[in-house]
Amino acid sequence: MIDPASGLDDILDVVVEEGQVLQVGRVERKKNEKPANEDRVIDATGKIVTPGLIDMHVHLREPGREDEETIASGTAAAARGGFTAICCMPNTEPVNDTASVTEYIREQAEKVGRVHVFPIGCISREQKGQELTEIGDLMAAGCVGLSDDGKPVMNGELMRRAMEYATMFDLPLLPHCEDLALSAEGVMHEGRVSTELGLQGIPSPAEAVMVGRDILLSEYTGAHVHICHVSTAESTRLIRDAKARGVRVSGEATPHHLILTDEAVRGFHTNAKMNPPLRSPEDVATLREALIDGTIEVIATDHAPHAHAEKEMEFDYAPFGIIGLETALGLMLTEFYHTGLLTLPMIVARMAANPARILKLKHKGTLAPGADADITIIDPDREWIVEERDMQSKSKNSPFIGWKLKGQAVMTIVAGRVVWETP
Amino acid sequence: MTLKRKDLLSIRELEPEEILLILDTADSMKEIGSREIKKVPALRGKTVINLFYEASTRTRTSFEIAGKWLSADVINIASTVSSVTKGESLLDTGKTLQAMRPDVVIIRHPAPGAPKLLADRLQAAIINAGDGAHEHPTQALLDLFTIRERLGRLDGLKVAIVGDISHSRVARSNIQAMRKVGIDVRLAGPSTLLPRFSEQLGARVTTDVEAAIADADVIMMLRIQRERQGPTLLPSLREYSRLFGLTVERLKKAKDGVLIMHPGPLNRGVEIAPDVADGPYSLILDQVTNGLAIRMALLYLLTGGHATER
Numbered sequence: 001m002i003d004p005a006s007g008l009d010d011i012l013d014v015v016v017e018e019g020q021v022l023q024v025g026r027v028e029r030k031k032n033e034k035p036a037n038e039d040r041v042i043d044a045t046g047k048i049v050t051p052g053l054i055d056m057h058v059h060l061r062e063p064g065r066e067d068e069e070t071i072a073s074g075t076a077a078a079a080r081g082g083f084t085a086i087c088c089m090p091n092t093e094p095v096n097d098t099a100s101v102t103e104y105i106r107e108q109a110e111k112v113g114r115v116h117v118f119p120i121g122c123i124s125r126e127q128k129g130q131e132l133t134e135i136g137d138l139m140a141a142g143c144v145g146l147s148d149d150g151k152p153v154m155n156g157e158l159m160r161r162a163m164e165y166a167t168m169f170d171l172p173l174l175p176h177c178e179d180l181a182l183s184a185e186g187v188m189h190e191g192r193v194s195t196e197l198g199l200q201g202i203p204s205p206a207e208a209v210m211v212g213r214d215i216l217l218s219e220y221t222g223a224h225v226h227i228c229h230v231s232t233a234e235s236t237r238l239i240r241d242a243k244a245r246g247v248r249v250s251g252e253a254t255p256h257h258l259i260l261t262d263e264a265v266r267g268f269h270t271n272a273k274m275n276p277p278l279r280s281p282e283d284v285a286t287l288r289e290a291l292i293d294g295t296i297e298v299i300a301t302d303h304a305p306h307a308h309a310e311k312e313m314e315f316d317y318a319p320f321g322i323i324g325l326e327t328a329l330g331l332m333l334t335e336f337y338h339t340g341l342l343t344l345p346m347i348v349a350r351m352a353a354n355p356a357r358i359l360k361l362k363h364k365g366t367l368a369p370g371a372d373a374d375i376t377i378i379d380p381d382r383e384w385i386v387e388e389r390d391m392q393s394k395s396k397n398s399p400f401i402g403w404k405l406k407g408q409a410v411m412t413i414v415a416g417r418v419v420w421e422t423p
Numbered sequence: 424m425t426l427k428r429k430d431l432l433s434i435r436e437l438e439p440e441e442i443l444l445i446l447d448t449a450d451s452m453k454e455i456g457s458r459e460i461k462k463v464p465a466l467r468g469k470t471v472i473n474l475f476y477e478a479s480t481r482t483r484t485s486f487e488i489a490g491k492w493l494s495a496d497v498i499n500i501a502s503t504v505s506s507v508t509k510g511e512s513l514l515d516t517g518k519t520l521q522a523m524r525p526d527v528v529i530i531r532h533p534a535p536g537a538p539k540l541l542a543d544r545l546q547a548a549i550i551n552a553g554d555g556a557h558e559h560p561t562q563a564l565l566d567l568f569t570i571r572e573r574l575g576r577l578d579g580l581k582v583a584i585v586g587d588i589s590h591s592r593v594a595r596s597n598i599q600a601m602r603k604v605g606i607d608v609r610l611a612g613p614s615t616l617l618p619r620f621s622e623q624l625g626a627r628v629t630t631d632v633e634a635a636i637a638d639a640d641v642i643m644m645l646r647i648q649r650e651r652q653g654p655t656l657l658p659s660l661r662e663y664s665r666l667f668g669l670t671v672e673r674l675k676k677a678k679d680g681v682l683i684m685h686p687g688p689l690n691r692g693v694e695i696a697p698d699v700a701d702g703p704y705s706l707i708l709d710q711v712t713n714g715l716a717i718r719m720a721l722l723y724l725l726t727g728g729h730a731t732e733r
Contacts, residue, residue: 191619192623194620195618195619196595196623196624198554198557198592198595199556199557203619267539268540312512313540314513315535316533
């Protein structure tokens with residue numbers, strides 16, 4: 001059992017009652033004894049029991065693009081990936097900029113969702129970057145953070161006011177940092193590969209200048225800023241410096257930005273097209289260091305489903321984004337745990353405890369008594385191949401299809417109920 | 424010898440021997456153009472489709488004539504990529520054409536990689552006639568052919584390519600092609616039009632055009648494509664012309680008898696002065712003529728033709 005929030009890493013039993021953790025410890029029992037008052041005993045010998053994983057950055061596409069993903073299919077993908085809670089970004093159709101959309105998502109998740117869904121509300125109405133949303137209403141309806149993800153807030157004054165306003169509710173802002181003038185019409189990282197392929201590049205300062213702006217505004221307003229999908233060396237440097245000064249800033253990185261480089265675009269593979277783009281090997285090395293030293297506290301997927309036909313396009317015209325819920329844990333275990341770069345408690349901290357802390361999700365991200373019984377059971381040595389036909393997500397746009405991974409969630413438990421069991 | 428590939432998508436993928444095979448085949452094709460009856464039956468019964476998503480006169484006409492001289496049935500399709508969301512996708516268009524059993528589909532498209540998208544999924548041979556800023560392989564091949572024809576060799580030559588390197592598919596293909604046959608390439612242009620990572624292209628880079636052309640055997644001027652460049656890249660064509668235009672005056676800094684090339688169409692008085700373009704060392708019209716031979720050679724080789732030993 002690994003629970004970084006309680007500092008536990010030991011062989012222990014977890015007793016769950018009424019959807020909550022009742023007790024963590026050693027439950028002594030004679031061989032073959034089956035206590036009458038227990039519904040089910042799960043033998044996790046040789047496995048790792050952790051607080052349910054939390055993905056802070058998911059696009060569920062419902063409402064609006066149910067052909068690509070629904071709350072039902074997206075949460076099924078989350079359950080398979082070992083996630084017991086996910087945050088859904090507001091760029092749906094309509095966007096989540098009013099309490100009624102937030103309520104719709106919450107109700108739908110209640111009805112058909114396999115895991116908890118925590119909506120992120122828009123910073124600006126219609127994500128147009130002009131007027132503030134009714135942030136108080138959004139929070140009352142259940143939003144746990146604010147973002148215009150995918151449509152960066154270019155208006156610095158609006159961002160400043162959003163931060164000031166959000167401090168009243170202590171809601172974190174989750175900016176997608178991109179200076180749209182600098183990224184221009186870019187479709188991939190500006191570097192050696194874009195030069196060779198003749199594809200328009202997105203220079204790394206397009207991200208970092210906005211990370212810099214938002215850090216300065218956070219410092220000025222006192223708002224908590226969580227930088228989404230950090231991808232460049234410059235951004236990690238800015239975040240590290242800001243943290244050292246005590247600025248309320250945190251950051252996340254995606255498995256794909258930690259594992260793939262812009263080399264993956266060669267051959268014009270549209271499943272290597274995402275925003276921010278896959279960066280240079282130097283950026284990836286720096287991002288890895290930042291994840292290991294804790295500058296980057298969270299691993300999030302930026303799960304972005306897209307219809308097959310939309311990705312089967314000229315690279316320039318294909319949409320940005322890949323799915324990630326079902327591969328994130330396996331990739332992190334394969335590339336970081338089995339290589340010795342991160343310990344299991346470090347991975348669990350970045351995928352459960354830290355997201356819960358940043359989003360102030362009560363009773364989540366830990367298995368301390370009284371916590372919600374959201375539990376992920378991981379077999380760190382299970383070898384498996386990423387296959388399209390196993391995907392629970394409605395979309396299959398992953399660059400990792402065919403990859404052989406080591407480590408997988410074998411059971412996902414939400415509020416004491418088993419929502420996924422690996423066949 | 425035959426060309427052991429289904430498609431011609433880029434120079435990058437070609438082995439040096441394949442480049443020489445294409446040039447040698449073009450050598451034997453060139454003579455067809457000087458006959459009174461310009462027709463041989465090599466591609467009789469073969470269907471060639473010119474699928475052009477960008478305006479083009481010389482490349483499309485060149486492929487069409489090349490196909491017709493070889494007796495292929497050549498069909499031209501001009502289309503605009505006005506809307507990505509409306510209308511048929513490139514892949515659907517490709518599949519529709521495939522159902523009509525063409526042997527070769529020649530595609531020009533504004534998006535890099537578009538020919539590869541078709542090549543991966545269609546049985547027909549795909550020839551890239553220019554894909555965005557990526558590659559224009561037949562242009563590079565005809566340029567090498569023209570240089571070799573005039574100078575008798577390629578290995579050890581020095582070529583300066585001047586202009587907008589960033590947005591130029593001609594430059595990308597030529598740099599690759601020239602390096603593969605032993606030519607030393609140097610690039611010159613304004614710093615905003617040189618790629619930040621141009622060393623990746625394998626050529627020396629300078630903003631000093633006179634240094635670049637000083638010991639060159641060939642100067643290749645690129646077209647300034649104002650329509651492709653936003654107003655942030657160049658202050659004015661006048662200043663560009665003053666700093667980088669190839670004038671008779673500037674040519675005095677180069678070697679005597681240096682050859683002048685340009686892929687066309689020309690902006691006379693911008694990147695190249697009229698008296699240079701029309702001067703004795705200009706190969707600009709030879710390039711056009713040789714384009715036919717190169718494209719005949721490719722159509723022939725990609726439909727299974729065998730090259731004669733040189």
